[in-house]
Amino acid sequence: MTTNTSTNSTHVSPKRLDFGTSAPKAFRALIAFDAAAREGLDPALVELIQIRSSHLNHCAYCLHMHTNDARKAGESEDRLHMVAVWREARHFFTERERAALALTDAMTLVADAGVPDDVYAQAAAQFDDHELAQVLALICAINTWNRVALSTGKAAGTDER
16 A cells, blocks of 8 residues: 555555556557657647547546647647637637547547547548548557556656656
C-alpha cells in the first residue's frame, strides 16, 4: 500500500505496476504505433485529438500531458478550453478539425453507437485516405494510452518524458 499525503487528508491506495517496466515490448510497440500514427499529421490536430479523447475517457494524466504539449506548440488557451465543448464552440475550430473531433468522439465512445456513416463521411471528405488512416490510428493510440494510464493509476502532473 502507498500513502499519498500531498493534501491534508491521507489517501491509501494499492500500488499499481509500471507498464513500461512490466511489459517493455508492448510498451515499445505502443510508442512505435503512436509515432507512426502521428506521421504527417498537423501537430495541432494531433494534440486536439489526444485532448478530446482524454476528456472523454476522464484521463487526467493524458489530458495534463497533452494540454501542456499543445501549449508548448503554441496552441491558444481559448481553443484548449473549448475542446471539451467543441460542438458548441464550432467557430474555434476548422472544418477539418471538427471532422477529426467528431470521429474522435465516435471512436472513443464506440460502444455507444459505433462510428456513424455521417461522421465517417465527414472525416473522409476532409482527409485523403492516407491521412484518414493516420487519424484513425492516432485515435486508437490515444485511447490505448488513456486505458493504460487509467488502469495503472497514473497521476496527472507526473509525466516523466
